Amino acid sequence: xxxxxxxxxxxxxxxxxxxxxxxxxxxxxxxxxxxxxxxxxxxxxxxxxxxxxxxxxxxxxxxxxxxxxxxxxxxxxxxxxxxxxxxxxxxxxxxxxxxxxxxxxxxxxxxxxxxxxxxxxxxxxxxxxxxxxxxxxxxxxxxxxxxxxxxxxxxxxxxxxxxxxxxxxxxxxxxxxxxxxxxxxxxxxxxxxxxxxxxxxxxxxxxxxxxxxxxxxxxxxxxxxxxxxxxxxxxxxxxxxxx
Numbered sequence: 033x034x035x036x037x038x039x040x041x042x043x044x045x046x047x048x049x050x051x052x053x054x055x056x057x058x059x060x061x062x063x064x065x066x067x068x069x070x071x072x073x074x075x076x077x078x079x080x081x082x083x084x085x086x087x088x089x090x091x092x093x094x095x096x097x098x099x100x101x102x103x104x105x106x107x108x109x110x111x112x113x114x115x116x117x118x119x120x121x122x123x124x125x126x127x128x129x130x131x132x133x134x135x136x137x138x139x140x141x142x143x144x145x146x147x148x149x150x151x152x153x154x155x156x157x158x159x160x161x162x163x164x165x166x167x168x169x170x171x172x173x174x175x176x177x178x179x180x181x182x183x184x185x186x187x188x189x190x191x192x193x194x195x196x197x198x199x200x201x202x203x204x205x206x207x208x209x210x211x212x213x214x215x216x217x218x219x220x221x222x223x224x225x226x227x228x229x230x231x232x233x234x235x236x237x238x239x240x241x242x243x244x245x246x247x248x249x250x251x252x253x254x255x256x257x258x259x260x261x262x263x264x265x266x267x268x269x270x271x272x273x274x275x
Contacts, residue, residue, distance in 0.1 A: 033219035034065055034180035036080035037189070037206050038146040040158035040170040042196045044230040045148050048206050049080045050180075050214075052221035066225040067092050068237045069099065069106040075151040076229055076237055077106045077115055082180035083143030083163065090126045091143065095119065112149060112157035113169075119147050120165035127163065144179040149229070156231055184216040185209030199228050204252060207242070211253040224249075 036049040049065040063085060069077040079095075081088035095118070099105040109115050123143060131141045142163035148170075150156040158170040160177040170177060172195040178186060185208075192205040203226070213220045224242040229235070242249045 033217065034082040035182065035185065035210065035213050035220045036065060036082055036146055036179045037176060037185070037209065038080055038148050038158055039176040039193060039202055039206070040148060040156060041175055041199060041202055043199045044228065044233070045078070045150070045156050045158065046199055046202050046206060047078050047080055047146070047148065047227045048210065049225050050210065050220045051223050051225065052219065053085050062223070064225060066227060066239060068227070068239070069095070070237055071107055072236060073234045075107070075149065076234065077147070077149035078227060078237070079119065080146040080179070081143060084141050087126055087130065087141050087143045088145070090130070091119070091122045091145070094122050094126060110151065111154055112151055112159070115149070115151070116147055116159040116161060116167045119145055119161050120167055123161060123163060124165035146177050146179055150231070150234070152234065156229070181213055181217050181220050184213040188212060199230070203228065207249055207252060208256050211256065
C-alpha cells in the first residue's frame with residue numbers, strides 16, 4: 033500500500049508521496065513514487081503512483097521511453113488534458129499486456145496515478161487517473177486528490193484545505209495527514225517526497241525528501257499530538273452520561 037496526495041491551489045500545486053512498498057511483513061522496501069517530467073521554462077509534469085508496483089514502474093518507463101521518440105509524449109503534448117489522456121493510454125496498455133496470461137489469475141494489476149503540472153499557455157491542472165485509464169480533474173470545490181491508504185489522512189485535509197489555502201499552510205496540513213496515516217497503518221512509511229510548484233513560475237523541480245530525522249516534521253508531529261491531547265482534555269463531559 034502507499035499514500036499520495038496532490039493539491040491544485042490558487043497559488044500553485046503541491047505533491048507528496050510516501051516511499052514504502054510491501055508484499056507481506058517480510059518484504060518491505062523503499063521505492064520512489066514521485067516522477068517528474070519537465071522542460072525548463074515551458075512545462076512541469078509530476079506523477080504520483082500507487083497500486084501494483086510492477087504496473088506503475090512499467091507505466092513510468094513507457095512514458096519516459098516515449099519522450100525520446102517522434103510521437104506524442106509528456107514533453108510534447110500541448111495541454112495537461114492531453115497529458116492525462118497519454119497517461120491513461122499507457123495504463124491501459126500495460127495492464128492489458130500483463131494481465132492476459134494464464135499465470136496471472138488472482139493478481140491485481142491495477143494502479144492509480146495523480147498527474148499534475150503546468151504547460152505554458154494554460155493554468156496549472158491536476159488529474160486523478162484510474163486503472164481503467166479514465167480520469168477526473170480537480171476543481172476549486174475539490175482541490176485535492178488522494179490515492180492509496182487515504183482514510184487516515186483525509187479528515188485533517190477536509191477540515192483545513194480550500195482552494196485559496198496558502199501553499200505553506202497546505203504543506204503543514206499534508207505532513208500532518210502523513211503523520212496520522214503512518215501512525216495508523218504500517219504499510220505507509222517514511223521517507224516522504226514533497227514537491228511544491230508556484231503558479232506560472234516554470235521553475236525547475238526541487239523535490240524534498242522528509243526522513244525520520246527531519247527536524248521540522250518531527251516538530252510539527254509532536255506539537256500536533258500534544259495539541260490534540262490538550263484540546264481533548266478541555267472538552268466538556270457529556271451531561272447525560274453517568275459512570
